[in-house]
Amino acid sequence: MQKIQLLDQKTxxxxxxGEVVESPKSVVKELTENAMDAGASTVTVEIxxxxxxxxxxxxxxxxIPKDQVxxxxxxxxxxxxxxxxxxxxxxxxxxxxxxxxSIAAVAQVEMxxxxxxxxxxxxxxxxxxxxxxxxxxxxxxxxxxxxxNLFYNVPARRKFLKKxxxxxxxxxxxxxxxALGHPEMSFCYINNGASILHTSGNGDGRASVFYVxxxxxxxxxxxxxxxxxxxxxxxxxGKPELSxxxxxxxxxxxxxxxxKNSIVSSAxxxxxxxxxxxxxxxxxxxxxxxxxxxxDVNVHPAKLEVRFKNDDEVYDFFYDAISSAFSGQVLxxxxxxxx
Ligand code: ADP
Ligand code: MG
Numbered sequence: 001m002q003k004i005q006l007l008d009q010k011t012x013x014x015x016x017x018g019e020v021v022e023s024p025k026s027v028v029k030e031l032t033e034n035a036m037d038a039g040a041s042t043v044t045v046e047i048x049x050x051x052x053x054x055x056x057x058x059x060x061x062x063x064i065p066k067d068q069v070x071x072x073x074x075x076x077x078x079x080x081x082x083x084x085x086x087x088x089x090x091x092x093x094x095x096x097x098x099x100x101x102s103i104a105a106v107a108q109v110e111m112x113x114x115x116x117x118x119x120x121x122x123x124x125x126x127x128x129x130x131x132x133x134x135x136x137x138x139x140x141x142x143x144x145x146x147x148x149n150l151f152y153n154v155p156a157r158r159k160f161l162k163k164x165x166x167x168x169x170x171x172x173x174x175x176x177x178x179a180l181g182h183p184e185m186s187f188c189y190i191n192n193g194a195s196i197l198h199t200s201g202n203g204d205g206r207a208s209v210f211y212v213x214x215x216x217x218x219x220x221x222x223x224x225x226x227x228x229x230x231x232x233x234x235x236x237x238g239k240p241e242l243s244x245x246x247x248x249x250x251x252x253x254x255x256x257x258x259x260k261n262s263i264v265s266s267a268x269x270x271x272x273x274x275x276x277x278x279x280x281x282x283x284x285x286x287x288x289x290x291x292x293x294x295x296d297v298n299v300h301p302a303k304l305e306v307r308f309k310n311d312d313e314v315y316d317f318f319y320d321a322i323s324s325a326f327s328g329q330v331l332x333x334x335x336x337x338x339x
Contacts, residue, residue, distance in 0.1 A: 010105075013075060013129050014154060017102035019302075023161065024051025024150060025170040026302060027103055031145050032178060033093035034100075035059030036185070036256070037080065038143065041201060045175060046190040050167030052150055060142040063115040069122045070131065075101040088293040093257055093303075105129040106157065107150045113143040128153045172196060176212045180285045181253040183208040205236050205285060213249070217242060217283060226321035230291050231314070233321050237268075238283030240275040249283040254295060256287070259306050264288075267315045271322035286318075 007015070021027055028045055035043045038061025048054035064072050071077045078097030081090060103109055104126040114121030121139040125132040151158035161167060168191050175189040179199045186201030199211050210218035221236035238249070252264050264286075272282045296307040308314045 010129055013101060013105040016075065016098070017105040017154075018157065020096075020098050020102040021106055021150075022302075023170060024055055024167050025174050027051065027055050027107075027147050027150065028057065028171050029174055029302075030094075030099035030103065031055070031057035031147075032174075035061055035143070036182070037092045037094055038062045040142065040185070042186040042188070044188040044190070045171075047168060047171055048192055050162075050164030051147075051171055052161050052164060052167060053148060055147040055150070056144065058142065058144040060140075063118075063121070063141055063143055064113045065115050066118060066120075066122045066136075069111070069113060069124050070134065073100045073104050073124070073126055073131075077101070087296075087298055090292050090297070091255055095298075101129075103147055106154050107152065108148040110146045110148075111143065112137055112139045114139050114141050116141050168192075177251060177258045179208050179212055180205075180251050181256065181258055181287065209236060209285065213283070221283070221285075222325060224286070224321065224325045226324060228317055228320065229313070230294055231317045232289045233286055233318070234289075235284065235286040237286070237322065237325060240272065240282075242283050243272070243276040243280040244283060245280065247281050250281060251285045253285075253287045254297075254306060255289060255292065257297065257303065260304055261306060261308075263308065263311050263315050264318050267318035268322050271319050271326070275326070 020030065024047060028047070028051065032043055032045065035057060038059060040059035040061035042060050044056075044058040046054070046056040074097075076097045078095060080092045080097075081087065081095045087095065105128065108125075108127040110123070110125045112121055112123045120136040122134065123137040124134045151161065172189070172191070175187060175197050178185075179187050179197060183199070183205045184201060184203045185199070187197060187199045188195070189197040197211060199208060206218050206221060209221055217238065220239045220242040222239060224237050225234045226232070247265065250265055250268070252259050252261060268282060268284060268286070276282065294309045296309075297303055299305050299307050
């Protein structure tokens with residue numbers, strides 16, 4: 001055995017980056033979430049070669065003030081939380097302060113950003129965690145991040161990247177989910193120069209379903225709005241005849257975040273049970289609004305899973321919500337959300 005020693009910061013960052021940045025898709029996810037947290041109403045995502053050589057995310061959000069641009073790239077630096085108790089009230093997508101540091105540790109990154117109060121924006125170039133340039137630049141309000149040659153300095157990781165077509169299909173899937181969950185935002189997605197998705201951002205959930213799943217699906221969705229106690233769900237659920245052969249059309253968002261959760265998925269499926277054939281699964285886009293203190297989002301670095309404080313309550317809530325949508329009596333008891 002070798003002597004025990006503390007790793008240097010660069011090595012620590014590269015190792016830690018592995019948890020947040022797995023693939024081009026996770027880079028796009030983190031950057032679009034930052035755009036949303038910055039209050040953007042439009043986000044443009046462009047990738048080339050599945051995102052392995054080039055990813056660009058542009059937003060019209062609040063930008064980063066010049067004197068904070070370097071800090072944004074430090075590990076565990078965030079403007080979204082200052083103490084652990086803040087997690088109980090958090091409504092932002094990010095809070096771990098890891099994404100920019102992680103991405104910059106394993107790729108060549110260039111960011112231009114400008115707040116509305118600044119005359120000139122800032123350009124910063126970082127490769128492998130090292131700041132190469134930081135200077136003033138003329139640009140519009142908002143932020144653009146370009147990420148090139150992902151894992152150029154982590155050959156072991158680069159080897160595990162799939163074919164560009166496969167990586168880009170993961171990114172497309174993510175863009176579809178974002179469009180479904182956020183009809184209030186306009187997303188533009190360009191893959192190898194071709195415009196793949198362009199949503200209007202007019203807030204119409206059915207229009208988002210139309211963009212992503214097509215006309216037939218959009219027409220076969222029923223609106224749902226149900227609230228009870230601390231929970232409120234809105235969205236669209238597919239008529240039974242729309243059901244599909246896999247769970248890929250089950251879309252759950254919790255306070256705006258796409259989440260995979262087996263409790264919710266079984267509650268919804270159980271409510272559909274008598275209406276669809278065995279082996280078929282419902283199509284839905286459901287947005288759960290819940291007090292952040294009732295759901296722990298800090299379970300996994302990529303934040304794809306949550307833990308509910310009370311699983312049974314959540315199961316019953318979703319089962320009742322779907323059942324009552326089917327029985328045509330959409331009850332909306334007074335929501336308790338603001339207490
Ligand atoms: P987190 O999102 O968890 O705070 P990140 O590493 O993703 O951590 O970002 C660090 C900080 O940089 C954020 O807290 C935010 O203040 C700032 N930031 C990142 N991206 C943007 C953006 N697109 N617009 C404005 N500010 C941003
Ligand atoms: Mg973030």
